[in-house]
Amino acid sequence: MLELNYHHLRYFRAVAHDGNLTRTAERLNLSQSALSIQIKQLEERLGHALFERRGRQLFLTEAGRIALDHADTIFSAGEELVETLKETGRTRRAIRIGSLATLSRNFQIEFLRPILGRSDVDIILRSGSAGELLGALEGLNLDIVLLNQPPMAQATTPFIAQHIYQQRVSLVGRPSYGEPGAKLSDLLASHPVILPTLESGVRTQFEALATRLGVTPQVAAEVDDMAMMRLLAREGAGLAVLPPIVVKGELETGALVEFDALPGMIESFYAVTVKRRFPNPLIGPLLEPALERTIGT
Incomplete structure (x- = not known):
């Protein structure tokens, strides 16, 4: 059976992330020739070239991309092993949370509240697209991912999606737009609206509602970022179609x-995890209050 030299793999991973052999050699305190030999030996063992050179830059080949994906998974799993099994004298534990870039910041704070301010917890937050975050979760680089839609079922990676929160969607705008409780069809006929993009489930629901009411609202903006919808509503661009939690502060002050x-x-809102032999123990304190709120609604 062909054995893999993990020293070679570690050096390859460092060069792949830096994209520059000289810079990596300096960082690792190695000669450039010694590092090149390590990479060459790994390529010979795998039977494929892992890099191609363009000018002074190194770029991954297709085989190199596959190797890097595996290397990231291997070393991330090793880091998780050390974090999980090291002696109990450790005083702080990290939790890595990914959140859809367009998700409400207020919702994220509410989700994190059970562990905010704890002296024994390091919170590491990352935002990105659903694909990026789920890839990082699968590669063990994240412990939990927050999305507004459950991921599609996959045979290779059984993501566990738990519905942790839901909130009504409302029309929100400046007080000058009228009195609360005004007839919905009149509001939609009289004022432009700020809508989520067509990919959003909320947008689909809104289109169906407008059809039932027999109105064709004027669209002021289509936005995929709840934070930007909040800012546009504050600027008076139109009535925003969003959950009130997004503009919690503005509603409390009367600005909206x-x-x-x-x-x-x-x-x-969904919290997505993957099944692990040693799950991060901080996931429980985060999910339990959220699931209790969902069951109670």
Whole structure:
């Protein structure tokens, strides 16, 4: 059976992430020729070239990309092993949380609240697209991912998606737009609206509602970022279609008003994990309060 030299793999991974042999050699306190030999030996063992040179830069080949994916998984698993099994005298534990870049910051704070301020916890937050975050979760670089839609089922990676929160969706805007409780169809006919993009489940719900009401609203903006929707509503660009939690502070100060809850419309939030032999023990304190709130709704 062909054995892999993990020293070679570690050096390859460092060069792959740096993209520059000279810089990596300096960082690792190695000669450039010694590092090149390590990479060459790994390529010979795998039977494929892992890099191609373009000018002074190194770029991964297709085989190199596959090797890097495996290397990241291997060394991330090793780091997780050390974190999980090291002596109990450790005083702090890290939890790595990924969140969809467009997700409400207020929702994220509410989710994190059970561990905020704990002196024994390091919170590491990362944002990105759903694909990027789920890839990092699969590679053991994240412990949990927050999304507004459950991931598609995959045979290779059984993601565990738990519905942790949902909130009604409302029309929100400046107080000058009228009195709260005004007739919904009149509001939609009289003022432009700020909508999520077509990929959003909320947008689909809104289009169906507008059809039922027999109105064709003027669209002021289509936005995939809840934070930007909040800013546009504050600037008076139109009535925003979003969950009130997104503008919690503005509603409390009166800068914005919730005019009407949109019937039948909800925004859902999911916490996604993968099955692990040694799951991060901080996941429980985060999920339990969220799941209790969901069950109680």
